[in-house]
Amino acid sequence: MSSKTLLIVAHAPSDNTRALREAVLRGARHGDIEDVEINCKPPLEAGPEDVMSADAIILGTTENLGYMSGALKDFFDRSYYPVLEEKQGLPCALYIRAGMDGTGTRRAVESIVTGLRWNWVQSPLTFKGDWQDSFLQQAEELGLYMAAGLDNSVF
Structure with a gap:
């Protein structure tokens, strides 16, 4: 069985958002996960080549003025068309650190x-x-769920 790759693209400009990203990573790297490689990058460093080599993706963003972070938007701007045809069906998840209610951010993503x-x-x-x-705890469970799903070929 060949290893699968979970890509985590998370904007983490503050102590709290870095803690969320680390919790997702902790879950994804759980000791029971055997055959999943983790590729974690900030949005400004991630690109279409990372998406092309991923078997699933977790997106993390702050709510900025009722929208996703500019960094995550930049990631989508650079990656959208290069991966559009090749990565349809890619399993994905999203977490938002919202000071307000996060609905605009969620809708945009x-x-x-x-x-x-x-x-x-x-x-x-x-x-x-x-x-x-x-x-x-919720962030850690998200990372664990995604990695376990890949490890067990659930998606």
Whole structure:
């Protein structure tokens, strides 16, 4: 069986968003996951070549003025057309660190993902309002779920 790759593209400009990214990574690297490589990059460093080599993707963004981060938008701008035909059906998930309600951010990312014809493996997670330590457990579970799904050929 050949190894599969989980790509994590996460904008993490603050201590809290870095903690969320690290929690996703902790889950994805769980000791029971045997055959999944993790490729984690900030959006400004990730590109179409990373998507092309991925078997699933987790997107992480802040809510910026009711929209996704400019860095994640830049990633989509550079990657959209180069991967459009080749990566349809790519399993994906999203988490948002929102100071408000995250709906504009979610809608924007969902619109792009719909255009790419990627497949949601679960509803996007929105960590909204004041920081809660429970956000970290949910983020870790997301990473574990995605990696375990790949490891067991669920998607």
